[in-house]
Amino acid sequence: MKKHLFSVAVATSVLMAGTSVAQADLLDDVMERGYVQCGVTEGLPGFSNPDDNNEWTGLEVDYCRALAAAIFDDPDAVRYTPLTTAVRFESLSNGNVDVLSRTTTWTMSRDTDLGLSFAGVTYYDGQGFIVRSADGVTSALELDGAAVCIQSGTTTELNATDYFAANGMDASNFLTFASRPETVQAYIEGRCDTYTTDASGIAGDRTKFDVPGDHIILPEIISKEPLGPAVRSGDTRWFNITRWVLNAWLGAEELGVTSANVDEMLESENPEIRRLLGVEGDFGAPIGLSADWAYNIVKQVGNYGESYEANVGPSTPLGLDRGLNALWTNGGLHYPMPIR
Incomplete structure (x- = not known):
């Protein structure tokens, strides 16, 4: 019996080791490549839309830019692949894109049958x-x-x-x-x-x-159409990066950290802000990023609220009130998980 248990333990350790190696692959590949390949909508103003110079803007594009800022300290280290609804999941599954940030609804069947993992919700829609x-x-x-x-x-x-x-x-x-x-x-x-x-x-x-x-x-x-970014299942480190980039983007707004004041906030005595910006602790190392990964997001892209107002908010042609997309502290549904 002891021999059997030992064999099971060894097999489990080998399996876990193999899994860890596999989980490191995508981040390593992305860093070696030098950019994030992001799957987006073919062209939807406010969310992911190219101009005449093929410069992409939008709320979902800003998520991709935040991901690049966190990984490369460069929000422009992204290449965009416009995807139709018919090919979006296949393109993600076969590795043509690293992340799908494309008006995609998080549903049970997609979460369980397609080999996808949703990092969270960027926009609560209907x-x-x-x-x-x-x-x-x-x-x-x-x-x-x-x-x-x-x-x-x-x-x-x-x-x-x-x-x-x-x-x-x-x-x-x-x-x-x-x-x-x-x-x-x-x-x-x-x-x-x-x-x-x-x-x-x-x-x-x-x-x-x-x-x-x-x-x-x-x-x-x-x-109910909770829209959010998705990645291939089975790569824990890459999934964690995509999930915590979203949480940091939202969390910065909750803490009042903006692209305009982020440098001043480095001197804040608030421990939540200090952890967010990498002044205290190192929450980047466990996911393979630098300590200032979230600082780079806010400095170079802004917080979620800034992106919302610039792309789809009341002062834009879309004119969308925050509504459900406000923070939980303002009657909305966005509730960023704490960095601690």
Whole structure:
């Protein structure tokens, strides 16, 4: 019996050692390569959108930049791969991208069946509908029998089907399209009465319309869509980096640390701020990063609130109030885990 237990212990140790080596691979590869390969939306204002010079901006892009700042002390050490809904998970699984930061909803099936791990939530969203103001529709409950454009292979399709069925509405005129641009274009061309996707995405798309004011987003939100970055499962160190970058980004806002005052905050007596900025303790070493990894995020990218206001907030064309995306201290859902 003792011999058997010893053999099991040895086998377990070997397995754990092998796992540790495997877990170190992606960070090592990324550092050797010199940049993070980030999978993003094909082009969605406020979240991940390229300009004419192929410079990417947006809330999800800023997460990628924060990741690069933490690893390389350089927020520009990122390359972006625009991905359609149909290929996003395959692209992550086969290693074409290191992290997926692309309006992707965290669901149980994705978390358990696809070999993915979600680092957290960057944006709490919900599915909505957009219609032409001239049609006089004021509620999604008035869309019985309407032609609805939907992107196939998304949670959007199932949510809309469930919503119509639950409300006794005719869903026979649903039109599905392979990509987001095709879906939006079909609506613009008048092939459907409405299209449905995450409400934030609709707000972003509307900014590109010739006359945004001719279209209204209906008040009903028919689903929960917690959007966040995902990585391949099985690489604990890389997963921890992606998760704690998000927590530090949010935590900096909670502690009042901004890109403008971060250097002054190095002298703070607040132990939480001192740990965040690497003045006290070394929380970078366990995940393979320098002690000032979170300082680099705030200094070079800003905190979550700064990114939100710059990309999707009330003063931007999207005009999105914080709402659920406020910190828990302000009535929202964002609750950063403590660095200690």
